[in-house]
Amino acid sequence: MKRLIAVWKTLFALLVAWTPALLAKDCKVIRFGVDPSYPPFESKAADGSLVGFDIDLGKALCAKLNAKCVWVENDFDGMIPALQARKIDAVLSDMSVTEKRRQQIDFTNKIASSPxxxxxxxxxxxxxxxxxxxxxxxxxxxxxxxxxxxxxxxxxxxxxxxxxxxxxxxxxxxxxxxxxxxxxxxxxxxxxxxxxxxxxxxxxxxxxxxxxxxxGSAAAIGLRKGDVDLQNALNNALAELLKDGAYQAIAKKYFDFNIYGD
Amino acid sequence: MIELIQQYWQQYLCGTPAHPTGLVITLWLLIASLGLGFLLAVPLAVAKVSTHRWLAIPVAIYTYIVRGTPLYVQLLLVYSGVYSLDAVRSTAFLNSFFRDAFNCTILAFTLNTAAYATEIFAGAIKATPRGEIEAARACGMSGLTLYRCIILPSALRRALPAYSNEVILMLHATTLAATATVPDLLKVARNAASDYYLPFVAYGIAAALYLCISFVLIWLFRLAERRWLAYLR
Structure with a gap:
């Protein structure tokens, strides 16, 4: 019996360690939802890693915030439900800001604009x-x-x-x-x-x-309604990236025109 | 939630005559693939139990391949794979057939359910009591008559419970049609969920409708069993 309990304890501990949802408690982790079928914004390289403009931008934002980026792959039509169900903390997948989406979620300042x-x-x-x-x-x-x-x-x-x-x-x-x-x-x-x-x-x-x-007119990072802390943090980090030229360096890697717009 | 139902109830059930969607498409997929699959499966099952090797072995290979691969892969193979071949696109008939997502889906589903039904029927044929066959032979029956009058009626009856399982599984399998852009019940539910951001309601309605279909199917099979398997009660 004791052995059985020990086995269960180990299994349970493994399960807990595996559950990514628990990472959410740690504010130093930002879980970005991404649909990697949209190059050059986000796609999968041959080795299975995520690449693209949004991915680089997300990593730069996390670096500025001293946070750990976790990428969660999700179909695009399930992003907003996933955000509301707290499976992810932010949507970084070339999502345009529209009136209809604003009724459900909040957005950061714009990160790109492409018609x-x-x-x-x-x-x-x-x-x-x-x-x-x-x-x-x-x-x-x-x-x-x-x-x-x-x-x-x-x-x-x-x-x-x-x-x-x-x-x-x-x-x-x-x-x-x-x-x-x-x-x-x-x-x-x-x-x-x-x-x-x-x-x-x-x-x-x-x-x-x-x-x-x-x-809409521009793409931004989607956030849960009322998640003001993350919104402010990301907006500040984004402003810094724009000011110190890091944003432009990333954009140049993928586009030969001004993706940010005016 | 009320808004979602008001906006989508028609699409859930039948759509418009020009663009049928939802329940109607799911039922049509189910009936078409089961009907065609049944028509294929009966002769294939007879071939499978045949003592002629050149009849039995090709059928065994067919059922082995189809039952050994996921239906999802088969559907992708027929929908995306076959149509990407130049030989298919340059033949007028094949081109018009495979261009239509609906045809591809029905073809994949039919081939799949036919393989499972073949195995079910073949098993039932093998389980025919020797006495029945001997009695029939003693009455002078042979070949086609023997199958038509004795073996098939008794085998198909015996196969009913197992076949009803296959029918229910096929109903569940029709949800894969959405991957081939066929606007079945699940596809409408996805549309509604992504439109109103109410996944629980949208998928809940779909689940309830699938449950209703299952209920009707189970009821029909119970009636059939009561009628044709009465001698076993």
């Missing part, structure tokens, strides 16, 4: 309007502002809007020909798809789309 733009086969002459896309299939990632935009403006006009769990699945079906076009972040499409060998034969179609209400 939304459509991609299709070169020479397809499609335009990001409901009339041009009638009867066509448009791929979007589930839970994104682009999904909301496509469902608001394209679907009522007879376009077939298809939501995918991850952005890489959108490109896979765009390449295979199941989709006629895809709608996503412009910088993501350019650096994560069009400029790679995968994106050969595809191009931007039409201008950037604009709708402040649905698309």
């Amino acid at each position: 939304t733009r459509m991609v299709a086969k070169a020479g397809s002459n499609l335009q990001p309007t409901g009339d041009s896309l009638r009867g066509k299939s448009i791929g979007v990632e589930q839970g994104t502002i682009q999904e909301t935009y496509a469902k608001t403006y394209f679907e009522p006009k007879g376009a077939n809007v298809v939501s995918y769990q991850n952005q890489d699945q959108v490109y896979a079906d765009l390449k295979s020909g199941r989709l006629d076009a895809s709608l996503q972040d412009e910088a993501q499409a350019e650096f994560g798809f069009l400029r790679t060998p995968e994106g050969k034969g595809f191009e931007f179609c039409g201008p950037e789309v604009n709708d402040p209400k649905i698309l």
